[in-house]
Amino acid sequence: MIDNFGHYVVEALFAQASDLKKLEMLKIIEQDIGTVACHKQGSFSIQSLMETFTKSEQMDQLMKMLQLDIKNIILSNSGHFVILRYLQKYKFPWTRFIHKAMMNYIVEFATDHYGLRVMKAAIEAGPAEEMIGVYNAVVKHTNSLVENQYGNYVVQHLLEVAPRVITDGIKEKMHGKFVRYSKQKFSSNVVEKCLRHSLMEMKSDIYNPKDWSTVIVRELCTKAGDLINDKYGNYCLQTALQIATLNTPLLDEFTRCCRPHLDNLVGVFFCSYLIFFFFFFFAIRPSFNRENVKTKWAKLLGTAADKNRGITQTQKKP
Structure with missing residues (x-):
């Protein structure tokens, strides 16, 4: 089954064999299932054999075999294709x-x-x-x-x-670690996902005793200055602003937390530039202009306030 030509013979035998013979052949390769499944050619062979099974006894035997080395098979480049095909078929x-x-x-x-x-x-x-x-x-x-x-x-x-x-x-x-996770490449994606998921919950009619959108936004607001200055945290804070826009008290709280930090962005940029200047001789330069970040955030907060007013007025209409 792991031979470039021999696997054709095995596959042909399975296609023509009786149900009893198929079961006997499976038992022959049982102890070598891990080796075969994790081999490039063997993986294709096992997937091909699955197509010939017609009886529950054959499926039981295959299931029993795969269990013997399931961890290594799933973690294998070739072996995991066997499990993916198995999940599609059974x-x-x-x-x-x-x-x-x-x-x-x-x-x-x-x-x-x-x-x-x-x-x-x-x-x-x-x-x-x-x-x-x-x-x-x-x-x-x-x-x-x-x-x-x-x-x-x-x-x-x-x-x-x-x-x-x-x-x-x-x-x-x-909870309690959202700020830390917001400043990391991979976990920041989960923080944004939590925010968006919580927004969908908030919009649904299903009651949840804990308003997670408010909980997460408030937690991020406690370190708004750090997050504005972080390349990953900045995006999480922007997502939090989108959520807060739908809640007037929360938006007011968000704005109060973030706006004082905007004036510090230029100073932070200047200090960072001096550090790069002395230690790297212009070899490395700041990846983005803090003045642009300040302008962007001022615009974001203004847009959010306008949008919130529009939502509030719509809700007040009879």
Whole structure:
């Protein structure tokens, strides 16, 4: 099955074999399933064999085989394609063993390029009610996943598809750390996702005792000066402003927190420039002009105020 020509023979045999013979052939390769599945040619062979299965006994045997080395198969360049194809072809409960593996190796899978692909496919395949164990495992490790280049996508995906008890759990884990996460490349994306998700909740008719949009915006406002001066935090603060625009008291609070820091932007820029001048001899220059940032933020705050007035007037109309 891992030979450039031999795999054709095996695939032809499976296509013509009786159901009993197919089962016997599967048992022959059982102990080598990890080696075969993680081989480039072997991966294609196993995917091809799946197309010939017609009996539940054959599917049971394949499921039993894959469980033997599921972690290495999922984390393999070639092996993860076997699991992706399996998820496309077979539904729950045939996929329960994959869910179990995800719960056992949640950090390993969520922080790996191939593991991430399998996790997203498994979550999409569902069913949702059977994914609660996986969801809870992600919530448990939220704080480490949001800072990872792959893990942050898993958390963002759950914010899109998971029930409220899970999304609230994610936000609770991040609560008190939103400012820190806003200043990091990967976790800042999750902060923005939390803000937008909370806005959708606020617009929905489903009651939530905790107004997460207000909670997150207020937490970011406590360090508005730091975030305005940070290349990632700046974007999170802009998203927070979009949320605050729909809430007059929150917008007023946001403006009071941010406006005093605008005058400091030019001074910060000047000091930064001097540091670069003396230490790098013009080799490195500031990536963006603080005066432009000041102008941009003044415009953003003005636009938000205008938009808020329009919304308020519309709401007052009979």
